[in-house]
Amino acid sequence: MGERRDLVLRGGLQRLMKRGAGRLADPVFAVVTGIAGLAVLIILAYMVVVTTYTAVPVFRSQGWSFIFSTDWSPSEGKFGAFAFIYGTIITSLIALLIAVPLSLGVALFLTEIAPRWIRGPVAYLVDLLAAVPSVVYGLWGVFVLLPGFLQPIATWLSVKLGWIPIFAGPATGLSFFGAGVVLAIMIIPIITSLCREILKAVPVGEKNAAFALGATRWEMIRGAVLPRAKAGIIGAVMLGLGRALGETIAVALLVGSRAQVTASILQPGYSMAAVIANQFQEATGDHVSALVGVGVVLFGITIIVNVAARVLVWRMVES
Amino acid sequence: MSAFFGDSGSDCRTNEGVSPLKVRTTQKRRIIADVAARVGMWGATLMVMIPIFLIFYYIAKKGLPTMDWEFLTQSQPFSMRARGGGFVHGLIGTLIMVGLAALISVPLGVLGAIYLVEYGKGRPLAQVVRFFSDVMTGVPSVFVGLFVYTALVIPYGFGAVMGAAALAIIMLPIVVRSSEEMLKLVPRELKEASYALGAGKWQTITRVVLPTAAPGITTGVMLAVARAAGETAPLILTALGSLEIVTKMVGEPIASLPVLVFTGARNPFPAGQERAWAGALELLLLVLVFTLLARIASSRNKLQQ
Numbered sequence: 001m002g003e004r005r006d007l008v009l010r011g012g013l014q015r016l017m018k019r020g021a022g023r024l025a026d027p028v029f030a031v032v033t034g035i036a037g038l039a040v041l042i043i044l045a046y047m048v049v050v051t052t053y054t055a056v057p058v059f060r061s062q063g064w065s066f067i068f069s070t071d072w073s074p075s076e077g078k079f080g081a082f083a084f085i086y087g088t089i090i091t092s093l094i095a096l097l098i099a100v101p102l103s104l105g106v107a108l109f110l111t112e113i114a115p116r117w118i119r120g121p122v123a124y125l126v127d128l129l130a131a132v133p134s135v136v137y138g139l140w141g142v143f144v145l146l147p148g149f150l151q152p153i154a155t156w157l158s159v160k161l162g163w164i165p166i167f168a169g170p171a172t173g174l175s176f177f178g179a180g181v182v183l184a185i186m187i188i189p190i191i192t193s194l195c196r197e198i199l200k201a202v203p204v205g206e207k208n209a210a211f212a213l214g215a216t217r218w219e220m221i222r223g224a225v226l227p228r229a230k231a232g233i234i235g236a237v238m239l240g241l242g243r244a245l246g247e248t249i250a251v252a253l254l255v256g257s258r259a260q261v262t263a264s265i266l267q268p269g270y271s272m273a274a275v276i277a278n279q280f281q282e283a284t285g286d287h288v289s290a291l292v293g294v295g296v297v298l299f300g301i302t303i304i305v306n307v308a309a310r311v312l313v314w315r316m317v318e319s
Numbered sequence: 320m321s322a323f324f325g326d327s328g329s330d331c332r333t334n335e336g337v338s339p340l341k342v343r344t345t346q347k348r349r350i351i352a353d354v355a356a357r358v359g360m361w362g363a364t365l366m367v368m369i370p371i372f373l374i375f376y377y378i379a380k381k382g383l384p385t386m387d388w389e390f391l392t393q394s395q396p397f398s399m400r401a402r403g404g405g406f407v408h409g410l411i412g413t414l415i416m417v418g419l420a421a422l423i424s425v426p427l428g429v430l431g432a433i434y435l436v437e438y439g440k441g442r443p444l445a446q447v448v449r450f451f452s453d454v455m456t457g458v459p460s461v462f463v464g465l466f467v468y469t470a471l472v473i474p475y476g477f478g479a480v481m482g483a484a485a486l487a488i489i490m491l492p493i494v495v496r497s498s499e500e501m502l503k504l505v506p507r508e509l510k511e512a513s514y515a516l517g518a519g520k521w522q523t524i525t526r527v528v529l530p531t532a533a534p535g536i537t538t539g540v541m542l543a544v545a546r547a548a549g550e551t552a553p554l555i556l557t558a559l560g561s562l563e564i565v566t567k568m569v570g571e572p573i574a575s576l577p578v579l580v581f582t583g584a585r586n587p588f589p590a591g592q593e594r595a596w597a598g599a600l601e602l603l604l605l606v607l608v609f610t611l612l613a614r615i616a617s618s619r620n621k622l623q624q
Contacts, residue, residue, distance in 0.1 A: 029521035030438050036430030037439060037448045040495060043488060044455055047466040054469045105363025113360055122364060125371050131610045132374060133549025135577045136599045139584040143592070144377045145370075185370045192367075216349055218356035239457065246459025248552035249577075253584055273461045277552050280468075281559070295465040299458065306457035310450065 055293035072259045079290035083259040087269040092244040094180025099188045107195035130189035138253035141182040150178050154266050168264040174256035176265040182250050187240040198232035235312030242305045248273035272298040382600025385593045394563050399591035406598045408564045409576040417548050419483035425540055428494025436502040455492040463488050464553030477572040482558030490543040497539025501532040504622040534620040541613035545606045551577035576602045
């Protein structure tokens, strides 16, 4: 028996050593995985090239007015995307203004002061918020949040603080403000979970050192945790910003779809992503190229924000 | 530190020249600041809990009345005004497109991750791929839709394959990065044991490394699927929509749950909006099922424990 098994094994071994396939498998596999790794770069590069190429005619015919003009009338062949760029930036800033303090508060709560039993459920619920699709946020925002909660706040702001240009009335329901609030809710889970990772990475020794000096918990957080985590937190905020800039559907439903530049956040406006989603189906010819051009500009802005954010987060995590 | 604790630190070293009253007021101020900060953190957490409950409460409340057997098994009526019917065509479309997208992105993403961990380790190329995968997760999904539109829809028309291509591009970086994290956790001893038995590199990877990392990779894949299932914007540009069940893969617009919810939300008729709410509930449940599967897979993951 044993002798026979030995023979079979030896035969198998010889077959393996002789067979070209067996010897080739390793390098072939290496090449295949290498190609798969490159796929990310190839797709990303191809995306940039194809879309830019489609948009070039419009960039060329409109020149700088594509970015700096607010005159967007496809029927007359005029494409000035400034109102969209402005709307994207305004809604994202409103979102950050609301989301950053709240996210940081939740992240600090979870890592520093929350009782043990409450941590799991709260973290789970916040993560759940990240799983909700943007179209669901949009639907809920338009039919529940806007009439029930945001409209009263907006009306109050326009009546009491209407003399400040950014709160000038009349408060229409669909507005930069409404879109910004829903965006804030959408990016809170992203910023929170990243901040938690970063806060967890702060060395325990330094925290204990602060306590040993007689610091209260808040002094410990301000003196030991926040300075250490600053770069990472800024990175997390910028990743949230990147998400807010590119968010499409919720903004398309809430921003009011009017291409205008106004100082008041209570007025309707537009955003780059929203105009693409809203106008693409009816667009033909130059209008399509113009919308692709808006996409290229949006891509450029989000890429800059994302690269900067990644560099900050990476540096934090590496160190 | 010293600048920070300066005024309060003085009473630790010596009380000479500092009036007891001043010590007490700084002490009080420190405690007030501490309490205020704690209140702020609790308050922020409670504030964030409010929308979470509001969303799930209203989706359930407004979606459930319309969510019946008819809704789950019928297609939409031709008029938005008409009641009845459902989103089964959207559910089928979403499952087809997400399934196809997973078929493309999962093998590609896992192989890419294997390159990053096993072959490219320490090389600049791997570093570049890793960095741009991270950047790619931040690319707006509507831009991915524009790309697929110009690259595939203009020559071949709308269709399930185009929608799937867009979703695959969105899933790819998520699969790459999450698989990479899991592959990195596979213990070196395990691989060395395999090499010691005479296995080649690819045999070690396919027989030892991948099975060990499988639960973790599944978690990442499920999260990517959940993300793709909820994407709306790229599908508006690549799959468009339809009122009936479509099984043709190329050249015919196909419906999907998110796009149906979107069009329902934008239409003025109550019947269409009611269907949108039920569709939102269905979509949310679908996404939560995938998230739950991800959690189950991750609880079975021995590498992380």
